[in-house]
């Protein structure tokens with residue numbers, strides 16, 4: 001079985017490539033930059049394949065002998081479409097680590113084509129969305145009549161350059177929730193809640209993370225909100241973004257922000273070894289029944305690396321059906337517990353009130 005890791009020399013791509021090699025997947029390393037790829041190929045002593053994504057014929061040719069593509073090249077708004085198209089033409093399965101809602105929605109839109117082609121499309125094999133999706137599926141099993149799902153992550157840490165770039169790229173999109181089964185645009189920092197992630201209540205804000213898409217497709221629950229803990233300066237910056245959005249989305253400013261993002265390093269090995277994430281989920285019915293479950297995981301970049309490689313192994317083994325798949329939809333809620341160091345599920349039937357504290361600035 002042949003795996004090709006696209007964007008293998010990026011920050012997360014490198015972590016994933018090294019993990020894939022360690023697990024014996026013998027991946028082809030790939031990306032568009034000749035020098036960066038050559039350096040990595042020499043360093044890791046793996047085969048490499050250089051190709052850019054502009055020409056669909058070149059992409060399809062590059063994937064002709066590949067069984068599964070693992071796309072680590074973000075922002076995925078620029079890379080997912082051509083690689084998914086290449087996979088549909090060559091018959092390779094597709095896995096990525098996107099957390100971008102429009103990208104997930106676009107991949108889901110190709111479900112029927114993928115089914116016809118005998119191809120699995122499984123985006124978001126990362127911190128967002130594997131733990132939250134599995135937690136959502138677990139909550140739906142516990143409370144099958146649930147109509148509303150709130151999910152949250154407490155893991156704030158210095159992000160990698162690529163994550164900063166991806167957030168900047170999507171900065172003008174505002175927030176998003178799911179209501180009545182449909183995605184709904186809401187302002188940035190639409191709501192704030194005090195949430196007990198398992199270590200006391202902390203203020204969290206609504207975030208337009210991929211979980212808003214994925215958890216709905218896994219569970220069928222029509223109303224989904226996703227929260228993340230943010231320290232106060234970041235919350236204020238995001239609130240200000242509402243006012244500044246038209247300026248932020250202007251391309252010279254985006255360019256400057258991207259250049260600024262370019263001077264930051266990703267989290268160090270030591271920081272990754274010490275990091276952790278607390279995952280919270282709440283399901284409720286129209287009749288006011290509410291349940292809560294939690295998970296604790298290692299550092300977000302450790303979870304992302306483990307999730308991406310484990311999902312790829314399972315897809316290669318033929319464990320996922322053809323068509324668009326979500327992590328918990330493909331492998332069940334317990335899948336997250338297969339990842340190294342994940343603890344849970346911690347269930348509560350009558351949770352302490354964890355209510356909206358600040359119906360912010362509608």
Ligand SMILES: NC(=O)c1ccc[n+]([C@@H]2O[C@H](COP(=O)([O-])OP(=O)(O)OC[C@H]3O[C@@H](n4cnc5c(N)ncnc54)[C@H](OP(=O)(O)O)[C@@H]3O)[C@@H](O)[C@H]2O)c1
Nearest residue numbers: 007010011012033073074098099126127128160162163166
């Ligand atoms: N869902 C989650 O929980 C989660 C977790 C972690 C990271 N991520 C996402 O993963 C992505 C990668 O993060 P990172 O820290 O590894 O970023 P990074 O270090 O900047 O690496 C990005 C990689 O993507 C490639 N790339 C970007 N645009 C491309 C394009 N148009 N065509 C071809 N290659 C392209 C880059 O290649 P060049 O150097 O040639 O440009 C590089 O190899 C980000 O979008 C981040 O948000 C998601």
